[in-house]
Amino acid sequence: MNLERPVAPDPYALLPQVPSFELTSTDVAEGEPMAEAHAGGNTSPQLSWSGFPEGTRSFLVNCFDPDAPTPAGFWHWTLVDVPADVTSLPTGAGAQPAPRGVTVLRNDMGTADYTGAAPPPGDRAHRYVFAVHALDVESLGLPEGATATVAAFASLGHVLARATLTPVFAR
Numbered sequence: 001m002n003l004e005r006p007v008a009p010d011p012y013a014l015l016p017q018v019p020s021f022e023l024t025s026t027d028v029a030e031g032e033p034m035a036e037a038h039a040g041g042n043t044s045p046q047l048s049w050s051g052f053p054e055g056t057r058s059f060l061v062n063c064f065d066p067d068a069p070t071p072a073g074f075w076h077w078t079l080v081d082v083p084a085d086v087t088s089l090p091t092g093a094g095a096q097p098a099p100r101g102v103t104v105l106r107n108d109m110g111t112a113d114y115t116g117a118a119p120p121p122g123d124r125a126h127r128y129v130f131a132v133h134a135l136d137v138e139s140l141g142l143p144e145g146a147t148a149t150v151a152a153f154a155s156l157g158h159v160l161a162r163a164t165l166t167p168v169f170a171r
Helices: 148-158
Strands: 022-024 047-050 058-065 074-083 129-135 159-165
Touching: 022 129, 022 159, 047 129, 058 148, 074 148, 129 148, 148 159
Parallel strands: none
Antiparallel strands: 022 047, 058 074, 058 129, 129 159
């Protein structure tokens, strides 16, 4: 099987441009390989964010692989309605009960948790875009069973700023 494909664009480059803020992690770094714990171990990395705009009323947090060999990429993790006073998630938060008021949507594996990196063996390193979106609403008001794609679409008119951190992983 030939896995050579063009590199997908930055998934946020085609959306309306918004200001950025700081997203950091003690577990992953921009452009650097992720540890196996965040891949097959299905352990979400620690994330912290700061410098988001005044008027932020909630956050949408997600992880997306634009390099997955599908026409739509692969959603690994999505949290919606994260209260504005929550500015970090500990290592392993993706397997723990969500913070108060937060809804964890089903990922593309069909589970409401963090699914680690799992690119096909022999494929190039995939990018895992962890994004925190500062929103101007307390809740996106999503229907039960909403997908990560629905959350991304519903948030479009509400994003005040966005921060991303993109580690990579290959097998």
